[in-house]
Amino acid sequence: MKVPSVIDLTQELVRCATPNPPGNEAPAADIAARYLRTAGVEVTLLPLAVGRNNLLGRVRGSGEKRSLVYCGHFDVVAPGDMPWSHPAFGAEIEAGLMFGRGTADMKGGVASMLAAVARISASGVRLRGDLVFAGTCGEEVDMVGARQLLQWDGWPNTEAIFISEPTNLNLVVAERGVVWLKLAVKGKAAHGSTPQLGRNAILMLGEALRRLNPHSFTHERHPLLGSPTLNVGLVRGGTKINMVPDYSEAQIDYRLVPGQTAEGVVEEIRQVLERYRREQPDFRYEVSVMSTYPPMTTDPGLEIVHHARRVGETLWKRALQPGGATYFTDAAVLAPGTGKPVIILGPGDPAQAHQTDEHVPVHQLEEAEEYYTRLALEWL
Numbered sequence: 162m163k164v165p166s167v168i169d170l171t172q173e174l175v176r177c178a179t180p181n182p183p184g185n186e187a188p189a190a191d192i193a194a195r196y197l198r199t200a201g202v203e204v205t206l207l208p209l210a211v212g213r214n215n216l217l218g219r220v221r222g223s224g225e226k227r228s229l230v231y232c233g234h235f236d237v238v239a240p241g242d243m244p245w246s247h248p249a250f251g252a253e254i255e256a257g258l259m260f261g262r263g264t265a266d267m268k269g270g271v272a273s274m275l276a277a278v279a280r281i282s283a284s285g286v287r288l289r290g291d292l293v294f295a296g297t298c299g300e301e302v303d304m305v306g307a308r309q310l311l312q313w314d315g316w317p318n319t320e321a322i323f324i325s326e327p328t329n330l331n332l333v334v335a336e337r338g339v340v341w342l343k344l345a346v347k348g349k350a351a352h353g354s355t356p357q358l359g360r361n362a363i364l365m366l367g368e369a370l371r372r373l374n375p376h377s378f379t380h381e382r383h384p385l386l387g388s389p390t391l392n393v394g395l396v397r398g399g400t401k402i403n404m405v406p407d408y409s410e411a412q413i414d415y416r417l418v419p420g421q422t423a424e425g426v427v428e429e430i431r432q433v434l435e436r437y438r439r440e441q442p443d444f445r446y447e448v449s450v451m452s453t454y455p456p457m458t459t460d461p462g463l464e465i466v467h468h469a470r471r472v473g474e475t476l477w478k479r480a481l482q483p484g485g486a487t488y489f490t491d492a493a494v495l496a497p498g499t500g501k502p503v504i505i506l507g508p509g510d511p512a513q514a515h516q517t518d519e520h521v522p523v524h525q526l527e528e529a530e531e532y533y534t535r536l537a538l539e540w541l
């Protein structure tokens with residue numbers, strides 16, 4: 162039987178649609194499990210819920226060295242409302258690009274890691290430490306899979322975690338954290354013809370939002386991650402055109418840099434809002450945290466980072482300067498939860514993630530497979 166190439170495997174995974182919500186990652190995990198087992202890899206499926214499981218694949222080493230963990234998520238975001246030039250789950254290849262939801266984020270990355278692990282296992286080479294593939298559920302929504310994975314007993318004996326999210330095959334050792342906030346404003350209803358009798362919650366919310374400037378927040382510019390950002394992603398309020406709205410709310414996406422905490426940001430937002438309330442005593446509000454993940458940084462001076470860099474520089478004959486990512490990944494759970502360094506490198510342009518016509522250059526899939534093969538063989 163012909164072993165599927167990394168390209169075949171990426172296509173198979175993309176065609177197995179796993180938009181989250183609801184996730185339904187089990188069929189994709191099954192594809193990965195079958196593929197790894199054929200190559201002699203020990204596979205465990207870890208059930209989370211109906212239709213959802215994490216996967217652990219392990220190539221056993223002699224135990225002289227600590228394990229390397231390769232990690233990727235099986236879920237994708239929905240295709241969205243815009244029309245695609247190629248079917249969203251078709252994995253069609255045109256002019257060297259594979260199109261489809263998840264080609265870049267991150268079934269291409271998952272396939273390149275699976276192919277590397279399978280290749281090493283099938284070769285029968287004796288490793289000095291375990292090589293592990295961890296496939297997760299739920300990264301796009303709540304990281305439920307990464308959270309479950311924290312219970313794995315192999316973490317203390319792990320050297321480092323690699324995640325193949327799209328970086329255009331660049332080396333990423335830091336990512337910003339996030340705090341998602343809800344700002345709710347209460348006003349007073351009145352007839353639209355007599356607005357002076359009400360207190361307009363929408364107008365007060367607008368003024369409050371105008372005063373939140375991300376750069377006014379206490380922070381130190383990070384060499385790899387820059388400054389924090391703030392985006393108002395959703396606003397709700399009002400019931401009818403001829404009524405003064407008595408309630409409105411905004412959802413705010415604040416990206417943290419190292420040194421900042423969710424509590425600190427909330428406190429600073431409160432200070433801004435309190436200043437506004439002193440000018441406008443009718444302004445009544447509530448700020449609540451919907452969810453938060455801390456920033457992740459890996460020390461670029463670690464030997465494993467040097468190794469990760471050398472392998473890529475040798476393969477691709479270009480400088481591989483450790484950089485930062487603006488987005489967050491499973492590392493937001495795995496790095497603080499395990500205390501292990503996380504390095505992100507994968508095929509595809511990060512700007513393609515969550516976009517219509519998402520695609521990945523096919524040659525990057527092969528390059529990533531080669532990279533992850535060498536990385537493990539030379540370290541272990």
Ligand SMILES: [Zn+2]
Pocket residue numbers: 234266267300326490
């Ligand atoms: Zn992703």
